[in-house]
Amino acid sequence: MNPQNSLIVNHLAGNSYYKMKTLQIILTLFIGIGAVAGATMMWVDPTGAMWGMEPLLAMLQTKMPWSEVFFKNFIPSGFVLLTLNGLPQIAAAIMLFKKHRLAAHAVLVCGIILMLWIVLEWYAWGFNTMSNIFFALGLAEIATAVPSIKNGL
16 A cells, blocks of 8 residues: 555544544533533422423332332432433543543443433333433444444544
């Protein structure tokens, strides 16, 4: 292969790498900040009345196990949202910024966790636009993480 062609291939691959990492940073920050905001909303108004979620709380109380303990209000859900989606997504974004060698693995795990979270939402509330969008975002995290891991990036 011509050395000049090799430089072009490396340059194009480098651009793809930075586009992939930029997309991963955008995804993890968007999801992470959204989860922190959602958890905060749950703590500010644990009944869900302020943001129209009272009917969803009632559905959780009828469909989920241990509802008398975990679903009296949205406070426990807020802690779970923050712990499973907010903090890991933000940690993955920080790892991406710092170019940590396991950043892509963190994004993969975050995508899997988010998709599992959405499956639980579908079970409790059925399909809805917001859950469907976040499922697609989790899928996008996985779709960007797998090639990064496979290529050792």
